[in-house]
Amino acid sequence: MPSQLPDISSHGIWSVSSFKQGHGVANLYDHSTTTYWQSDGAQPHWVSIKLDSRMVIHSIRLFLNIGQDENYTPCQINIRAGSSQFDVQQVHLVxxxxxxRGWVEVKLSDNGAPLAAQFLLIEFPANYENGLDVHVRQIQIMGPPAAEAKFRAEKILPFTTTEFSMYDSFR
Known part of the structure; x- marks a missing residue:
């Protein structure tokens, strides 16, 4: 699934609830769908990402494959966001x-507006066939489209029509 959205995953510090030897947190963002993170322990399993600063987040993409991972594949995804782990609020339950069998994209918004957060918590409360541990092959945190990011950075209105330019200044 090609995307015009920037991947901002590298702007964070990642941690997980648990992992099996050889299937740790780095497998979630290594750009390979042949590797995976495998949890180890009691549900719900989770991944947390503490971003460098408060950032606008357009969506979260997860690569899941029930054909390879069977009952290790999550069937529920709970996404929480906030400024730290102490004030997270539920944003989306999928x-x-x-x-x-591939990329699952979860678009995020805060009551219709783009979601801005510094901390993300992705929980996996249940698996297919009541599996206990989780396999997730990749997670990507996607920022806003480039035009929107430029608009936010420069605070310039991205309108170029004649109708709009008639009203772009005061008399």
Whole structure:
């Protein structure tokens, strides 16, 4: 699934609830769908990302493959966001209706506005066939489109029509 959105995953410090030897947190962002993070322990399993600063987040993409991972594949994804781990609020609860075999994109917004957060918590409360541990092959945190990011940085209105330019200054 090609994307015009920038991947801002590298702007964070990642941690996980648990992992099995050889299947740690670095496998979540190594750009390979052949590796995976595997949790180890009691549910819910989670991944947390503490970003460098408060950032606008357009979506989260996860690579899940039930064909390879079977009952290790999550069927629920709970996304929470905030400024730290102490004030996270639920942003989105996803119930996967179809068995995932590739990228799953979860678009995020805060009551219709783009989500801005410094801390993300991605929880996996349940798996297909009541599996206990989780396999997640990749996670990407996607920023806003380049035009929107430029607008936010420069605070310049991105309108170029004649109708708009008639009203762009005071008399």
């Amino acid at each position: 119930e996967l209706e179809k068995e995932p």
